[in-house]
Amino acid sequence: MDFSLSKKEILFLQMIRAFAEKEVKPLAAEVDEEERFPVETVEKMAKLGIMGIPFPVEYGGAGGNNVLYSMAVEELSRVCATTGVIVSAHTSLCASPIYEFGNEEQRKKYLPKLCSGEWIGAFGLTEPNAGTDASAQQTMAVLEDDHYVLNGSKIFITNAAYAHVYIVMAMTDKSQGTRGISAFIVERDFPGFSIGKKEKKMGIRGSATCELIFENCIVPKENLLGKVGEGFKIAMKTLDGGRMGIASQALGIAQGAMDETVKYVKERKQFGKAIGQFQNTQFQLADLQAKIQASRLLVRMAAWKKDMKQPYSVDSAQAKLFAAETAMEVTTKAVQFHGGYGYTREYPVERMMRDAKITEIYEGTSEVQRMVIAAALLK
Amino acid sequence: MDKSQYKDVYVFIEQREGVIQKVAIELLGKARELADSLNEKVVAMLLGYEISDKAQELIAYGADVVLCADERELVQYTTEPYAQAITQIVHERKPSVVLIGATTIGRDLGPRLSARLETGLTADCTGLAISDDRELLMTRPAFGGNLMATIICKEHRPQMSTVRPGVMRAKPKDENRQGTVENVHIAFDKSKFKVKVLETIKEQKNRIDITEAKVLVSGGRGVGNAEGFEMLGKLAETLNAEVSSSRAMVDAGVMPHDRQVGQTGKTVRPDLYFAMGISGAIQHLAGMEESEFIIAINKDKYAPIFNTADLGIVGDVKKIVPLLTEKLAAMRK
Amino acid sequence: MKIIVCIKQVPDTTEIKLDPVTGTMIRDGVPSIMNPDDKGGLEMALALKDKYGAHVTVITMGPPQADDILREAFAMGADRAIHLSDRKFAGADTLATSNAIAGALRVLDYDLIITGRQAIDGDTAQVGPQIAEHLDLPQVTYVEDLQFDGEKTFTIRKSTEEGYQMLQVEGPCIVTVLATANKARYMSVRGIVEAYDREVEVWNYNNISVDEAKLGLNGSPTRVWKSFTKGAKAAGKVFEMEPEEAANLIIEKLKEKFII
16 A cells, blocks of 8 residues: 655646646635636646546547546645636536547547637536436437437536536436436537526635526437436446545645635734644644545545546545535634634635535535445445 | 966956946955955956046055956957956966956856856855965855855865955045056957847836845835835835835725735745835735845834834834935935 | 757755754755746747747756656656766866766757756856856856747847846857746646656766866865854844934845845
């Protein structure tokens, strides 16, 4: 067993940290305040290959792996959770299923543009009446000649307003339940496709979360991803990867809040000494740091198992459950350490606390993660 | 090498458009001290075109001998003609010590010469002295100023060093000093003149980013308004410094955001940070407490900035700053 | 066009802290980085590569761990990397360093050699011009911009105290570049992934043609006679005084700190 970072990983961290610190962090407060999708950051990330980290060079990827990808999402989220989720949703929820379940033509057609960041990806599963219970899908896909006709809508879609490619789940056979769901690759300009209202959110406010609307949307037959009826399986496997990405995001948020808190408690003086010199502060920070490091190990292991092509569904669920709850705890306490200042937008911990909450909700709530873990435990 | 053949302290007299640079006068002052302790002469190397009339001034500042190379090729500085001129002088006259100002000219010329003469060169010295065994002791900062090192060049001659402007003290001018002026003709190899000067532009240097500045003059509420910052700007000009600001003055619209130091602004660590009328709220301290040296002026003697400052002055910024600016400007002349 | 960029690994001196009690440097945990001016030089070379398709070689002299900055240069876009490493090079001052590097450059082809203006661990700005002299090449120092006519001529903007100079020189030549000349690119992800699979050529004394007497400690005319720290930072003092006195006191401090 070897927990040390390779030279390559150290070099990668050097780059992504410098990038996050110099290019992403300065925009974080503005992106949040103005609910602005950081287009310029995505362009910069695209140039460096950050939009295609774990995919092979032959498909335009950087030839990296999921461990590097997870580090990237962590480091970006450490300074700006919006930027972290943009990369995570794009990579895990759109490029990944095309790479894993797409045929050669689909890979060749979509991956180079996604990996180069020319196109941004998104993923549509959730509907107004189908959240945790994905089988209650109401979006329908009907085969007519050489194309499918999609009708329905998807909500809470990350990157929606800025994406070009969407992985969309729709019922091809309602009578089959989850086995009647199929996956489609939908392009932004397909007839009958449109973007609906933008959500006003508590956190990750720059991620352009919108509704997707399908009104007799024409999707060519060759854009069926996998086989008919495989949609639910594809969605679940995709979410295994997505959860690893969101766990990385949560980890980054927690680490970012810890960074800010450490800096603050060394500077802030009350009763004549820095508040970091009080043992109450020290003990609380120690507990939080141990949880952050535990999250990191869970996240890295999930990513590593995915790289090793080992089953990692439960690892991913454990990583996300623990990292998300840790992020919520660390950011809440970070605000407390900052006192009145922490409650203002003068300090980033206020934003981090709002950003952390979503990690307990999307791509499977913490309750769903517990279901996944328990099911494996009791089978 | 027979070191006994080498003697006297030589100074490269940097001139620009015929104007002797202050650093050359400062070096003459230091050279005088060194030469006196060696019981040798100070020799000024005056290179340029139509500059012979400057020789007497150099004697007044401490030179015993002025070597004047008045050549058309030396009308403005480029590396090769100047390197050839000094190489010829060194070969003919064998100086023990050569001092050069650490300017963009001196730091271009010095290393080129040291390689041509195959001798040592110590850059940016802040201290020069003669040891008991008559060696030149050259002290300079290293590791970003965290360490000082004293360097010697025992087996090679001349011993060469560059010194930054303002580090050494010029001697008072003595019009009655006596010295000799010798003209030197340089045999140039023009085939090696390969760099052509297209134009030389003097400009107000663009404002540099406050995180890059060596000296920052920062203002807060105590500075008050745009007029107050104008006052800081004048001080900054005399120090080649940049003006920065606390959050209060950015929020008040007096200063742009890119000049803000602190938690929501930039983190700076200049060599010198002036906190003018800044109380020192924790958000501000977070952005500047790593500065090498902090001077704070504030009316309130209980202002927290005084806990962080290296030098604190309880007083009115609006009275002290103009006085300080005036004195500094006078010194520069 | 063939460009060679000389780079150096340096301790990040902005991260060096002094022990508040003893005043000695705490070197532990100080990260090693590519010298900032050298990185500016590498970026200048890579920008020329983007525009004219130049071949960019990076070369460094240093201990085995200096390999890291060559990998970084690969990840930024360099084509070839050479690591000069030999005990015979150790203990070199600037002149001996320039002898070794010039020795390696003599074996290589180039139209343009780029170095950083100076390295942040020594701040001497000497090695670039010294290499130029050994190779008998024209030099331009303090470069903040360089334009190439696509044939042979470089038009260069050199920073000066009062402003700048525009200079023209034909290749081959040496320029020493400021970190502020450009904004160095980040390493690309693919570059990083491949950096450690590529070959760094490790050269020793036998690969270059320089008299051993000119190398390392033996070839160094200057020696460190002693080194010392400036001492711990004294606790700050606060004075209440008249403006006149205050101004004088500040000027005293500025002189002490070599600001004026």
